[in-house]
Structure formats: structure tokens, C-alpha cells
Amino acid sequence: QPGCSAPSFSGEMLEVDMASLASEKAENDVFTPADGCSLAYVIYTSGSTGQPKGVAVEHRQAISFLTGMQRQFLLQEDDIVMVKTSFSFDASVWQLFWWSLSGASAYLLPPGWEKDPALIVQAIHQENITTAHFIPAMLNSFLDQAEMKALGDGTSLKRVFAGGEPLAPHTAARFASLLPQVSLIHGYGPTEATVDAAFYVLDPERDRDRLRIPIGKPVPGARLYVLDPHLAVQPCGVAGELYIAGSGVARGYLNRPALTEERFLEDPFYPGERMYKTGDLARWLPDGNIEFLGRTDDQVKIRGYRIEPGEIEAAL
Template sequence: RMTPSHVQALLAHRGEAVSACAHVFVVGGEAFGAGLARSLQAAFPHARIYNHYGPTETVVGCCWYDVSAALETLSGPTLALGRPMANTQLYVMDAGGRLQPPGVAGELWIGGAGVAKGYVNQAALTAEKFVPDPFDPARRVYRSGDRVRWRADGQLEFLGRLDGQVKLRGYRIELGEIAAVMESVPGVREAAVVVRGASEAARLLAYAVGAPGEDAATLQARVVSTLQQRLPAYMQPTACMLLAALPLTANGKLDRRALPEPEQATGAGEAP
């Protein structure tokens, strides 16, 4: 099992002999992009690729999606989370704890055999995140904090983190939506968006990693132009920076705190 960030590193350093072997890739821990999935499948044509979702609080795995089987028909920037694994219940709930119908977004509540007992020595947080199952009060579910919805084909779709939604100057913004637009730009391997500062001083900062051989200035201009064309003015980053690589934690996930300020980033540039 590996994160999408690990996949990026693998693609940059793979060998021809390794690529010719059959593999099974189970990818999780972060949102898995369709573009990265296609690159992985092209590099390892005999491999089977699965998107595997599940927080630590549900013993990691609670649903899965067969990426290789759906590769020909993928649409949109990110992959589906898929269907629940055995002994798992997935509920899409609104803020009032009401079940949402297919197509309507809500928070993912996870139930089943894999739900943890709670957090050690954190009773208040345990009570907040582990709540009674609305359809079986004798059992508990975990409130994941992830925004999802059921698609028409019965697959669960990831829409971002509830805490990834920010309110900036009166507008509600989904940071993952901005990053997804950036990753749709040809030549961009991965992207991230954060908010720095508070109140009127708050600003959106965008970071992108280019594919090998891409001219930094040209790619940066292409990213800024795409953002201006596809997103409203209030979602435009204050600065769009190119990095050699996104900083990672020891677990291979994006380390948002380590992302540099604009003046520290190589190839940084202010968005018009």
C-alpha cells in the first residue's frame, strides 16, 4: 500500500525491468488523481491498481475501487472511493445527522467491525467523532470529516475534507477544487493549495510540481492562465509557486506546514 506521493516518486525512479513485471498497487492515504492513475498504468501496463480508502479510526480500509477496470471511462480529476468492504457500512449524512440521497453531498459516517473504540485519554474527542449508529443505536459509527456523495453507478465519490473548506472574505472555498484544476493542466504532476494568514490578511497560496523537462516559467504561466479561465476571482491564489517536490511527512502525506512562503520558493511568482 502506498500514497499518491509515493507513486510520484516511484514513477520518477522506476527501472525498465521493474515496469515489465506484474504488480498490484493499492493506493491510499490521500486523494488519488485520475491523471496519476493513468501515468501509473502506462508505466506498469500489467499491473492492477486499486484506490483504497479508510482512516486509521476504521482500521484503515473500509472501501475500495478497481482503478484498472475503470481506466477507460474515468472522468473528472479524482477517482471514486468505490464500494464498502465486507462488514462495513457507509452513510452520507447532512449536518443534522440525516441520511442523504444519491447525488447529494454530505459527511461520510463509517460503521462496522473495523470501527475503533476511540482515542486514548481523549474522552471529549472520542465523544465528538464516535457517535451512535443512527440505524442501530447499539453500535457506533465514526464521523470521518470527509465530504462525499453516492454516484448514480453506486460508487462513492470523494469531494474533499470538511476542514478543507475555508471561508475567505465571505466566500466559501474548497481548496481541493483549486488543486484539482491545477493538476488538470498538462505538465503538472501534483499540486496543493493552502491558506496562510487570518482575517483580511488571509491569502490563498498555490504550489505545483512540474513534470521533468517542463520549462518553469512557461508552466507557471499556463497554470495561472488556467486558474483564471476556470475559477472565479475569489478563488484565485495570491501566488502560484513551482516546487521541485511537495514536502512530505514521515508517512508519505503532504506536509502543509512545510510548504514555503512565496519568497522562499524557487520559481515563485505572483498571480495577476
């Protein structure tokens, strides 16, 4: 900038005429306002062919998920959401934006603190955090600290979301014993369905004897189907592949039309709409919840991240 000086700076200095640049930019750029069908973000997930695939999510899909989440869990103005997840992981979407729908607040955990459960507990206590998210692997470490700090005697926490990988029943039981006044919510959903497609609020009495924690019922705006290889609906208790439909289904894979066509199919029950083929095995339970049973392929989850062994094989 002309007229500015930096006496302690010994490197090369360039003069920039901001007024001239702004005028030039205005002449060359045409501003197009975003609408609901505009791209909101792209998050990359592991790919079986060795190449990560970018999931393209539009504004309308993100808004549908966020408003559905608010309808289900109803943040208040006095809520404070802890933002601690990397934006390369889709759980960051609700941490970054959900609070804004209700006039609540967000607390950005300092970089690096997300790896230290003791610092997380400290931040929850000092900042009066009401809403947080953990992958189940990290939830156990958090509970170790909660036990040491006796958080159960008094905490601002109202709800904790656990997602990214299956939640073990023993972890859920431990949470209930240490933090009985805090809701534990098991979330399920691939990036292709805009973060979470289903939630299950745990109940210690009801879930005491479960071998698996259910993934719950669809978030408002989503639909879940359990289908056989011919896309026929499986009856209650019978395993099938899980498909996700509704307003949260993403646009598709960035610059991967063939893969998009393979995984994002026409919805046979709602003409003109699409559904996402998850590759997950599931079944309906008599109480109306869905239970996750595993994968139809060899994809695995490591600390919440999807890993395709094929990508590792390709690298080797």
C-alpha cells in the first residue's frame, strides 16, 4: 500500500494500488448470487480405486440437515456448541453452523486441544459448553478425564453426540454411569447424505441388554430403506442394504459421473428423487429403529474416518 512503511522488515516490498485492483476486478468479474442448488462444500472420502472421491453438497442439502437437526434437538439461545472437529470431517458442518439457527453460541476449541481430553474437559468446564461431539474412540478417553474431574457432580453439558463409527454398548453404559444427566446421542450418516441421516438417543434402562446400539430413526427430511439386491423392501428383522433418500442426499461425486451414477440411484418409491446406496448392512427393529450390522464390502472405519483397503493396495 503506498505510504505504508515497515522499518523492521528486511525482505522485498511491493507497492499495491488497492483502488486500481478493485476497479479492475469489478470490470472482469460477474457476481452470481448463490441459490439452494449452488455448491456449498466438497469433502473428500477414501476411494476403493486408490483415488479419494469428493462429495459435493449443495446449500439446500446442508440447510435441510441443519434445520432437521434443530427440529429434533432444539438448541436454545443459552446453548454453546463446541467446535473441535476438522473441516475435512463432515461432523464439522453442524458444529460450525447449527448454533446460528437458534441464536446460540459456538466456542472454537484452540488448535491441538482436540487431541487432549484433559484440555477438552477444562474447556467444557470453563466455557460452559452444552453440546459436544466425539468419535467413540475419543469418547472413552474423554470419560477417563470426566471420571478424574468428577464431571458427573456438575457439568454444563446437556448433550453429547457420538458418531463416525459404531458406538459400543459398554461405552454407552459407562457414559450413563458417569454423566447420568447428559443425553448421549448416537449419530449415523455417510458424507454422501450430508452428515447424519439418523440419530438414536440412548436410554440406559432400555439399552442395557443390547448387543448393538441402534443408529435410530431418520433425521427430519431423510428416509431410510432396507432393501434386498432387487431393491425390494426387507421386512422387520431381516438384514439388507441400507439406502438413504430425502432432501439430504448430496449432489454426487465431484467430476466422477460414472461413480455418481453407480451410487446415487433413482428412488423407486418417490419418482423423480434419488437415493444413496450406502454399502452398509442393516435391519429394522420392532421398535422402529434401525440397527447397523456391518458392511457389504471391506471398507473400515479408523477413528471416524472411512478407509478403503483398495486405496492402500493401490498405493502399495
